[in-house]
Amino acid sequence: MQPSTTPSTADPSLPRSVDQPLPAALAGIRVLELAGPAGQYCGKMFADLGADVILIEPPGGAHTRRERPFLRDQIHRETGLPFTYFNTGKRSVVLNLSAPEGRMIFRKLAEHSSLIIDTEKPGMMAPLGLDFGSLSADSPGLIMTSITPFGQTGPYAQWECDDIVALALGGLLSLGGYPETEPMAPYGNQAYLAAGQFAAVASLIALLGNEQAGNNAYPRHIDVSIQECVVLALENAVQFYDLEHTIRKREAGRQKLAGMGIFPCADGHVYLMAGGIASSNFWANTVQWLEDERVPGADQLKRVCWDDQDFLATEEAKGQFQKLFGPFALSRTKSYLYEAGQSRRIPICPVNSPKDLVHNRQLQHRNYFTAITHSSGEILTGPGAPYRLAATPWRLAGPSPTLGQHTAEILGELGFDRESQTAFFACGAVG
Amino acid sequence: MKALPLKGIRIADFTWIGAGSFTTKLFADFGADVINIESATRPDALRGSRPYRDGVPGVNRSGYFADRNTSKRSIALNLKSERGRILAKRLISVSDIVANNFSPGTMEKFGLGYEAVREFKSDIIYIAMSMQGASGPEHRYLGFGLTIGALTGLQFLSGAVDREPAGTGTNYPDHVPNPCHAAFAILAALRHRRKTGEGQFIDLAQTEPMISLLGPAIMQFTANGVTPERSGNLRLPKVPCGVYPCAGEDQWIAISAWTEPSWKALARVIGKSEWMGSEFSRLDQRIARRQSIDADLGEVTRGWSAEELMSVLQRNGVAAGVVRTAADVIERDPQLRARGHWIYLDHPEMGRSLYNAPPFRISGLADVPSTPAPLLGQHTYDVCRDLLGLSEGEIGALQSEGVLT
Numbered sequence: 001m002q003p004s005t006t007p008s009t010a011d012p013s014l015p016r017s018v019d020q021p022l023p024a025a026l027a028g029i030r031v032l033e034l035a036g037p038a039g040q041y042c043g044k045m046f047a048d049l050g051a052d053v054i055l056i057e058p059p060g061g062a063h064t065r066r067e068r069p070f071l072r073d074q075i076h077r078e079t080g081l082p083f084t085y086f087n088t089g090k091r092s093v094v095l096n097l098s099a100p101e102g103r104m105i106f107r108k109l110a111e112h113s114s115l116i117i118d119t120e121k122p123g124m125m126a127p128l129g130l131d132f133g134s135l136s137a138d139s140p141g142l143i144m145t146s147i148t149p150f151g152q153t154g155p156y157a158q159w160e161c162d163d164i165v166a167l168a169l170g171g172l173l174s175l176g177g178y179p180e181t182e183p184m185a186p187y188g189n190q191a192y193l194a195a196g197q198f199a200a201v202a203s204l205i206a207l208l209g210n211e212q213a214g215n216n217a218y219p220r221h222i223d224v225s226i227q228e229c230v231v232l233a234l235e236n237a238v239q240f241y242d243l244e245h246t247i248r249k250r251e252a253g254r255q256k257l258a259g260m261g262i263f264p265c266a267d268g269h270v271y272l273m274a275g276g277i278a279s280s281n282f283w284a285n286t287v288q289w290l291e292d293e294r295v296p297g298a299d300q301l302k303r304v305c306w307d308d309q310d311f312l313a314t315e316e317a318k319g320q321f322q323k324l325f326g327p328f329a330l331s332r333t334k335s336y337l338y339e340a341g342q343s344r345r346i347p348i349c350p351v352n353s354p355k356d357l358v359h360n361r362q363l364q365h366r367n368y369f370t371a372i373t374h375s376s377g378e379i380l381t382g383p384g385a386p387y388r389l390a391a392t393p394w395r396l397a398g399p400s401p402t403l404g405q406h407t408a409e410i411l412g413e414l415g416f417d418r419e420s421q422t423a424f425f426a427c428g429a430v431g
Numbered sequence: 432m433k434a435l436p437l438k439g440i441r442i443a444d445f446t447w448i449g450a451g452s453f454t455t456k457l458f459a460d461f462g463a464d465v466i467n468i469e470s471a472t473r474p475d476a477l478r479g480s481r482p483y484r485d486g487v488p489g490v491n492r493s494g495y496f497a498d499r500n501t502s503k504r505s506i507a508l509n510l511k512s513e514r515g516r517i518l519a520k521r522l523i524s525v526s527d528i529v530a531n532n533f534s535p536g537t538m539e540k541f542g543l544g545y546e547a548v549r550e551f552k553s554d555i556i557y558i559a560m561s562m563q564g565a566s567g568p569e570h571r572y573l574g575f576g577l578t579i580g581a582l583t584g585l586q587f588l589s590g591a592v593d594r595e596p597a598g599t600g601t602n603y604p605d606h607v608p609n610p611c612h613a614a615f616a617i618l619a620a621l622r623h624r625r626k627t628g629e630g631q632f633i634d635l636a637q638t639e640p641m642i643s644l645l646g647p648a649i650m651q652f653t654a655n656g657v658t659p660e661r662s663g664n665l666r667l668p669k670v671p672c673g674v675y676p677c678a679g680e681d682q683w684i685a686i687s688a689w690t691e692p693s694w695k696a697l698a699r700v701i702g703k704s705e706w707m708g709s710e711f712s713r714l715d716q717r718i719a720r721r722q723s724i725d726a727d728l729g730e731v732t733r734g735w736s737a738e739e740l741m742s743v744l745q746r747n748g749v750a751a752g753v754v755r756t757a758a759d760v761i762e763r764d765p766q767l768r769a770r771g772h773w774i775y776l777d778h779p780e781m782g783r784s785l786y787n788a789p790p791f792r793i794s795g796l797a798d799v800p801s802t803p804a805p806l807l808g809q810h811t812y813d814v815c816r817d818l819l820g821l822s823e824g825e826i827g828a829l830q831s832e833g834v835l836t
Binding site: 023025026041045067068069071072073081082084085086132150151153154155156157159161162163164165166168169171172173174175176177178181182183184185186187188190194195197198199200201202205206207208209210211212218219221222223224225227228231232234236237239240241242243244246247248249251253256260269270271273277280309338342345346347348349350351352353354355356357358361363365366369372380382383384385387388389390391392 | 645
């Protein structure tokens with residue numbers, strides 16, 4: 001295969017990299033991503049640090065192209081905003097894996113790749129001869145990362161799943177929502193995204209190990225369970241059960257402890273963490289603030305009982321705190337409370353909407369939001385670098401691909417002449 | 432083949448509390464020598480956070496701290512003393528990576544900021560994970576995972592439309608987005624250093640990975656001018672998809688049966704023959720009747736045991752899962768048990784206690800973690816002797832002066 005032809009032109013919104021192109025940390029790594037909702041963020045993490053990520057799509061396009069919302073609500077496989085966002089810088093190849101030629105092309109691509117990201121049900125790839133055992137026979141350093149709802153083994157391995165089902169069986173749903181309502185899931189496929197992130201870390205750990213081992217590299221199969229990724233988000237809830245035999249429950253809308261929770265204010269909500277953090281001055285600073293703002297009765301919060309975490313957990317304490325802080329917050333804006341509280345070294349912050357974020361002065365200072373080119377050429381705005389690597393910056397290598405945009409290009413790189421390419425298209429093995 | 436892939440890498444680990452500690456744990460579990468530099472006078476706030484073994488507080492008794500700090504070594508060093516800072520520099524000079532999640536300026540105050548470290552260790556990989564980044568009008572502001580959840584939009588977007596924002600009920604960014612992004616960035620920097628010999632500074636603002644995961648919501652606003660609202664468990668066009676009550680106290684099941692075959696299977700299993708009719712056969716018809724479908728489904732599920740309904744739906748190809756509690760995932764989930772997700776390690780003070788395995792298995796590697804969280808200062812002596820070359824006498828003197836604990 002020829003050297004990568006991934007467009008490496010830097011994002012024009014990052015002037016530094018135009019003036020002085022800096023290297024990419026993951027240059028030279030080729031990734032095959034079998035399109036799926038749990039794998040796309042993993043592929044994006046690799047692509048945005050310089051890997052050549054080839055998105056393998058079925059004829060008709062990946063399901064991820066159908067996810068809402070769509071650009072200007074026009075439902076089309078090229079206008080999905082989640083697809084546009086999560087597939088930046090990737091190249092798209094349409095392969096029909098039920099055709100022998102499609103499988104042959106996949107195997108050839110695998111021989112020239114360091115990493116395969118697969119999100120098929122366990123056992124689906126074996127009849128095609130595209131499972132880890134078959135592929136690694138020809139590629140001694142191959143890493144195949146399989147992201148599945150429950151992992152490759154175990155009694156649930158073949159079960160059906162969806163993001164919300166993984167959130168349920170992984171336990172996070174039991175902590176989300178209000179005591180009076182059904183458990184509520186966090187916005188935006190967070191189970192799939194969690195799996196994508198852990199998969200990226202695991203894959204890069206294994207890749208580094210193999211690059212270091214050189215000729216002694218071993219093929220590795222990485223078995224990621226979406227359910228287990230969700231379990232990792234349970235914070236201290238499993239330890240609470242193991243060590244103190246208590247079961248944490250959902251508690252939205254209430255203070256976790258007195259002085260820790262969400263409070264309505266004049267134009268939205270703020271989150272305050274005055275109580276509950278060991279060895280901090282947050283409580284004392286908050287009481288001083290309320291006294292300086294002449295909140296009647298604020299001095300009650302100075303009594304020694306407020307030093308006791310067990311007291312802070314009582315309804316009595318929460319009620320007393322609410323009576324003092326609630327009306328105070330309600331008469332002020334979130335930005336006032338944020339700035340006044342933070343200037344007194346109190347962890348308080350606004351509950352920001354997407355609109356608030358786009359106008360946030362700190363994110364603007366950091367040039368966080370970036371131009372994301374849609375495949376039509378239209379320039380959109382979206383989240384930019386989640387980390388700033390000074391020597392090897394994060395950057396978008398290009399727009400998300402149109403369906404099959406790079407099929408011919410990649411067939412050419414694999415050495416297929418025009419005639420055989422035409423034959424592959426004609427028989428429907430590629431698209 | 433069994434050697435852990437990060438063996439030979441050393442991290443001078445100044446992280447504490449949530450996101451930072453879990454970042455370096457990912458390295459420790461896979462073979463890196465992670466030395467957590469702690470303070471005996473101001474211990475990690477997680478060491479002082481519940482839950483404790485048997486409910487009894489103590490710096491070596493927190494399960495929250497333990498689960499986030501497996502496979503690490505701990506030295507207790509007073510960075511407020513000149514000699515403490517000299518030892519920290521010596522430790523950094525034999526390390527590959529420096530990690531911290533303090534507010535900007537804290538490491539600089541100790542003379543351990545990136546510029547200072549680069550003077551004596553030019554190829555260092557240095558990650559600073561402050562809340563909002565190294566500079567800017569709000570870079571000094573304070574926060575934790577819960578406030579980060581609020582700052583980033585996660586809380587605003589999650590919950591019921593007519594209620595206050597709910598979020599996840601946890602410090603979510605601390606547990607997945609920030610540690611995973613930080614670890615990925617460090618690994619990428621390690622690869623670059625192996626190829627070029629060049630180290631680098633990594634600035635990770637703990638708000639930014641979470642916002643990156645909310646890209647579609649941001650673009651719904653920037654591209655379509657629409658501020659997405661909270662919508663509970665509604666995930667259009669998926670109908671039905673939600674969480675429904677089951678028999679018993681606070682028992683729930685998540686069901687996603689919006690595809691053609693799963694919708695039909697659901698109707699069959701729960702005996703809803705009217706759902707087989709033509710007025711429900713297309714997805715857009717079901718979307719239009721969403722509220723009545725949800726209400727009817729909830730009426731039926733109320734009569735079922737959650738476990739039984741899950742089993743029968745799954746046998747018929749419908750995605751369904753019981754809303755498991757923390758007790759359930761430990762004791763009543765056969766899948767997690769079969770996967771070996773739960774690991775019991777023998778901690779010197781907490782005894783045999785529960786830890787998470789990483790949520791993935793890498794073939795050919797031994798199960799990790801195998802070593803519990805360290806006691807505060809458990810490895811002070813070993814690290815000073817073996818790594819920093821101090822004699823027994825020197826270590827003793829530094830201990831009596833309060834530089835080491």
